[in-house]
Amino acid sequence: MNYYDKELAALRHAGRFRTRRVFGAETVDLASNDYLGLAEKPEMFDAAVARLHGEKVHAPKASMLVNGYHAIHREFEDALCEANGFEAGIVMGSGFNANLAMIEALVRRGDELFMDAKYHASGVLAAKLVEGKVTYFGHNDIRELEAKLAVSDARRRIIAVEGIYSMDGDLMAREIFDIAERHDALLIVDEAHSSGVVGPRLLGVFDLYGITPKPNHLKMGTLGKAYGSFGAYVLASRHITDYLLNRAKPVIYATAPSLFDTALAHASLRHILEHAGELHEQIEARRAMMNAMLGINADGLIAAVPVGDNRKVMDIQAALLEEGMLVGAIRQPTVERAIVRLIGRLGVDEAALRRGCEIVARWVK
Incomplete structure (x- = not known):
């Protein structure tokens, strides 16, 4: 029996049906979050090995609290703390798990969570699990946030915000x-898409805005994007x-993060810190x-180009694939209205990036 025929048919009708596909190594990747191209650098792999x-x-x-915590984890946590100016850190299995860990554990009965309306789906899911009150404020709307905080008892x-928002590509308000x-208020900053991309040392929005971490600050970063690995951390x-x-379930009840992936991310951190100046110049260009x-105003390497039509974004993606290039065709529920999401990865030749921008611009003008 096909239990979900109607639901799958509805997704196909709305142009929202998704499938997995393996793209060849020859495809020019303008879709992935490997912002610095480190996932393709053999020297990172060699360093981890x-x-x-x-x-x-x-x-x-x-699990980390049984016997899964290793010197490789501790070394990376210490290096992250030293680079970012935080007292302590925890490596975790993924950014999704890190948001679940932080939000579900921190928001207790009698507390109130103020979440940006465009916060990542992992945070939205975590918000449904908390015992306290959840209040959303308009995206980057500092007046609304302040007003809602002022009447909270x-x-x-x-407060939960992102450093750079994954689908809009804009920075959190300073x-x-x-x-x-x-x-x-405690402030959670999800730096999944800003760490490794902005700031003079490429450490994210704390670095960009010159913020010295304080006791009320939490910084979450992922390892599967600019760091070219897999996993996450909370500082x-x-x-x-x-x-x-002692309270975060994805820490207590999950196997500790992969040793190889942690070592790989540590190698990437060293690379980023050693080459921050030249990498920053390339990113800005x-x-x-x-x-x-x-015709957009991206604050990082995410170009979110509004299209508004699910089928048209799929047509744009197909047109680029014919040219050997891959971009994201992002539809609901990830975004309210369909967008083409093009990533200006440093792992892609600048001429190929320019060609990709030309094709997208021609379709959406």
């Missing part, structure tokens, strides 16, 4: 740091980190080119 060589184990074997207030300070005060280790050619 070298770090694991000679270790007694090559997999974590257990919650025991604790927690003023949100000040608002969190004025209202004594915070020692106090908050201790709390998450590509960002300027995309903005000029597509």
Whole structure:
């Protein structure tokens, strides 16, 4: 029996049906979040293999609180803390799990979570699991956020925003740091798409805005994007980190993160810090080119080009595939209205990126 025939038919009718596909190595990748092209650098792989060589184990074997915590995890956490200026950190299995861990654990009965309306789906799902009150505010609307905080009688207030928003490509408002300070609110900053992309040291919005981490700050970053690996981390005060280790279910009940992926991300962190200046110049050049050619205002390497028609975005994607290039055709429920999502990855030749922008611009003008 086909239990979900009607639902699948509805998705096909709406132009929202999705499938998996393996794209050949010859395809020019303008769709992935591998912003710096590190997932394609063999020296990153070699460094991770070298770090694991000679270790007694090559997999974590257990949860972090049983016997899965390894020196490789601790070394990377210490390096992240030193680079970003935080007291403590926890490596986790994925950005999705990190958002579930933070939000579900931090928002208790009597608390109130203030979440940007365009926060990632992982955070939205986590918000449905909390015991406290959940309040959404308009995307990057600092006046609405301040007004809602001012009338809150919650025991604790927690704000959740993204450094760069994954589908719009815009930066969080700098003023949100000040608002969190004025209202004594915890501030979660999801830096999945900003870490490795913005700031003079390419460490994200804390780096970009010159923010010294404070006890009310939490920074989440992913390893499967600019770091060319898989996994995530949360950086915070020692106090908050201790709390998450004792209450966050994706930490307590999941096998610890992969040793290889953690070592790989550590190699990428070193590479980013050592080459931040030249990488920053390349990012800025590509960002300027995309903005000029597509008529947008991307703050990072995400070019979100509005189309508004599900079938048309699929047609645009197909046209680019005929040219050997892949872009994202993003539809509901990921976005309200369909967009073409083009990534100006440093792993792609600049001439190919320019050609991709030309084709997209021609379709949407």
